[in-house]
Amino acid sequence: MSPLSSSLLNPRLSFSLKPLFLFSQSSFAPRKFQIPRQFVSAKRKTFSALASEQSSATDNGGRSGGGGRSGALSPSPVVEEVQRIDVNPPKGTRDFPPEDMRLRTWLFNHFREVSRLFGFEEVDYPVLESEVLFIRKAGEEIRDQLYCFEDRGNRRVALRPELTPSLARLVIQKGKSLSLPLKWFAIGQCWRYERMTRGRRREHYQWNMDILGLPEVTAEAELISSIVAFFKRIGITESDVGFKVSSRKVLQEVLRCYSVPENLFGKVCIIIDKIEKIPIDEIKRELNATGLSEEAIEELLQVLSIKSLTKLEEILGGAGEAVAELKELFSLAEKFGYSEWIQFDASVVRGLAYYTGIVFEGFDRQGKLRAICGGGRYDRLLSTFGGDDVPACGFGFGDAVIVELLKEKGLLPELNLEVDNIVCALDYDLQGVAAEVATKLREKGQSVDLVLESKPLKWVFKRAARTNVQRLVLVGNTEWQKGMVGVKILSSGEQYEIKLDELE
C-alpha cells in the first residue's frame, strides 16, 4: 500500500522547473513597495540551518504570544517592532509556488486520468485520523514514525501516514451499501515524523488504487496494469522501470514447515523487509528473537534469494497457493501486455504488516532510486479493526521518487503559465472599459490577465512574454470612440482593430 517509508527516504527534491522569464518592474512602478535586498539571495537553507532558525522562530512566537489566548488588551502587532519569522515552511514540508504546483497538477492529472480509464472512483479521507487506526504491533517503520499528537481535547490523533487504514474504516462504516467489487482511488497527503535530519521530507502525496471484494489475482493484475499505463503516459518504459513481484504466501509456506505460529507472520515480514537496509547478522538476530530456529532462518533466507518462479516451484512444490497465484499473475501479465515489466523476486515482502498475498514493488532498473511504488493483497485488514474481512488489494504511489526518475531520464515536462489574452487600458480612465472587455472575453471561456494599473506598453509586453499570452488587447481612446479595440497576435505580430462585439 504505502511506499511512504521508502519514498520519503530520498533527499528533499527541488521541483523547480526552468526559471520563468523574471523581470523587475521597479523602473515602472509608480509607488514604492520595495522588497529588501537581503531577500534576493534568500535561497533555500540547508536542513540544519533551517532547524536552528525554526527553533528560534518558535521561541519568538512563544515570547511575543506570552502564552495567553485571552484576547486581553495589548498593542496591535502592526505597530510593534517585529522580528522576521522563518520564511521557510516547517521542516520537512513544502510550499508549492506556481512552478511547483504546475508539476504537481500535471502529475495528479495523470493519476486521475489513469484511474478514470480503469473505471475507478475517487475518494478521500481526513488527513487527521485517530491514532488507533495506525497502531499495529509488528514494528513497522510507518508506525514508529507516526506523526501523532494529543489534540486540545486530549484525544490521540495522527496525521495519516498512509491511506489504506482510512479506506478500511470507511468500508466497514458503509457496510452493505457498497456494491462489490469496489474500485476506488485517492490522492492524499501523507505524513511521517522522524528525528533524523538528513533532508528527508515529512510529507508526500500518494496515489492509491484499491480493489475490494475480489479474491482473484485478476485484481493484482489489473492494478499493475494501471501503473504500467501511467508510466507509459509519462514516457517511462520497461527499460526504465520494472516490478518485482512475490507473495507473502511464499514466506508463510516456509514458516508453516517450521511450525512458526501464524501470529508471528507480520513481524517476520517486517524484519525481512529491512534486509537491504541493515546487516544480515542483525536480521538473523531479530528473526531469532521472534522465536525462529536457526534452521528455519537459513531456509527462509535461501528461499528469499530465489529469482525464478520455476526454481520456487521446485522448492515449494506445485500444490501451494503461492506458486499457483504467482503463475496466474504472470500469465495475466502477458494478456495485459506488460510481461516485460514484471519479474519474480522472492525477496520482496514490503514493509507493511497487513499484506497477506501477492506483493509488488516498482523499481528503477538503474538501481539508483528507492521503490517508486508498491502494493499487494491485504485480505485480513478489516478484521483487525473489528470488521468482517473483505478480500482486498491496492497500491501506493508517491509523488517524490517518480519526479526524481523523470528528472534522471530528462522527462520532466516543461510547464508554463499560459494565458489567452492580456487586456490593457492605455489610459487609467479607460480602466472600466478594459474591465468590460475582459469580462466579455472571460464569458466566452477565454482567460484574461487584466492589467489593473497604469503601465507603459513596454511593461505590458514583458508581462505578456512571461505569461505566454497569445493575444494583446489594447483599449485606447481613439479606437474606443469607434467602439473598437486594438489587437496584437503576439506569435505572428499581426495587428488590427476590431469591434468589441466581434472579438472572439
Next chain:
Amino acid sequence: MSPLSSSLLNPRLSFSLKPLFLFSQSSFAPRKFQIPRQFVSAKRKTFSALASEQSSATDNGGRSGGGGRSGALSPSPVVEEVQRIDVNPPKGTRDFPPEDMRLRTWLFNHFREVSRLFGFEEVDYPVLESEVLFIRKAGEEIRDQLYCFEDRGNRRVALRPELTPSLARLVIQKGKSLSLPLKWFAIGQCWRYERMTRGRRREHYQWNMDILGLPEVTAEAELISSIVAFFKRIGITESDVGFKVSSRKVLQEVLRCYSVPENLFGKVCIIIDKIEKIPIDEIKRELNATGLSEEAIEELLQVLSIKSLTKLEEILGGAGEAVAELKELFSLAEKFGYSEWIQFDASVVRGLAYYTGIVFEGFDRQGKLRAICGGGRYDRLLSTFGGDDVPACGFGFGDAVIVELLKEKGLLPELNLEVDNIVCALDYDLQGVAAEVATKLREKGQSVDLVLESKPLKWVFKRAARTNVQRLVLVGNTEWQKGMVGVKILSSGEQYEIKLDELE
C-alpha cells in the same frame, strides 16, 4: 480572507446526492465475505453520540496499544480478539466517499476554471505550519480556535486555519524573484478546533484568490468580479446572493476623530465584527474596555448603521480615502457588469485583524445562511512577519455554505459515475482476452470497468446500470475464435459483433 469562522458555524452538511442504484451481489457471490448485519443500519450518528463513541474508541486504542511503541514481541493483531474501532472519521471531519467526492471535484473544478479565466496561478502551502504564523493578538475567533499542538520535536505547530499567512510567508521568502502584481489562487483544507459540540465542522476547504502588488481598488473590483463569475457558472444569480461592501478606513476615520490610538484598530474591528452575534451592550462594554470613550462608541455605532454611500459621504466628508475608494469600486462594478450584486453596508468589517481597506462579504439574500465568502485588502500583513509590506487583497470562499445554498435553491448538480465500457469474459478462461480488450480500449482513451471475476450476465447488466456504462463488450468463446467480440450499446439496445481491431 477567511470565511472559516463563519462557514464552519454551519451544522455539518450532508453532501450526499441521490443514492446510487444499490444492489446486493450476494446471490451471485461465489465466496463468502459477508458484511455483518449491524452495519446495514449504521447511519451517521448524531454529534453527541459520536463524541462518546469516539472517546471510548480512543480508550480501547490506548489499552490495546499498551502505550508502547517499542516493537517488542507481541502477538499479531490478526489473531487477537479485536474490538471494533470507531468507523466514523474524527469528530468534525469528513470522509469523501465517491458521491461526495464527485461534488467536491465539481466545486473545485469551477474554482479552478474561474481562476484560470482570470489569469491566476495555483499555489499551495503546508497544511501544517508553525503556530507563530497565526498568532495575532486582536482576539480573533480564528486565533482562539487554532488547531495547534506540540509535535514530537516539541515545536509549536498548527493545522492552518486560513491560507493568507502562508501566502505572506512565501511572498516574503520569494522576495524580488516574484514579478508583481502577482495573481495567485489556492484551494486548501483549513482547520479549527473548538470545544463546543453542536455539530460544527472542524475542517473545510477554502478557495482563495489574492492579488499582491496593486494598491489600486481595481484589484478588489477584479476579485469580486471573479466570485460573480463563479456564481453565474453554477446558476446562482444576483437575486440569490449579494455582496456587502465597506472599508476599514471608514472606522479608521471615525477613530481618528476621537484620537483613538492606531494600534487599537484591529482589536476594535474584531469586536465590531461580533455585532450580530452578541448583545449590543456586550459590544459596548468590550469597546469601552479597549479605552474608547462612550461618545466615540456611540458615533462608531451610528456610522456602522449607514447603508448608503451618499449618507456616508455626508457624514465623513468627501475628502477621505474611504469614500473615494468605495465610490471608485462601485463605478468599476458597473463596468465589470455586477452593479446589481453589490451594496454598501458600513457594518461589514470582517473578522480578521489584518484587513486595512475595502472589505466585502457574500451573503444569501434570504438571510438564512452565514457569509458565503469574504475578503478585503490587507496592505500591512507582511510587515507583521518582519517583511516589507506589499499592497495586497484577496478573498476566501469555503466549501460548506455554498453547498447549503445550492441545496436550498435546488441547484445541486446530479453527478454520477460514468464509465464508457464494461468488458466481461463469458468464461473465466477468457479473462486474459478480456484484459487484452480492456487494455486496447484504454489505450484509445476509453474508460473500462473490467469484470475481473466470473459473474452471470444479469450481474453485469446491473453493474453497468450502476456505473452508467454506455457499451457492454462481451468476450465469448464462439466470437473470439473468429477474433471478434460482442457489443451491446446500452442506451439503444443495439447489438453486434465486431473484430477487436475495429473496436474504437
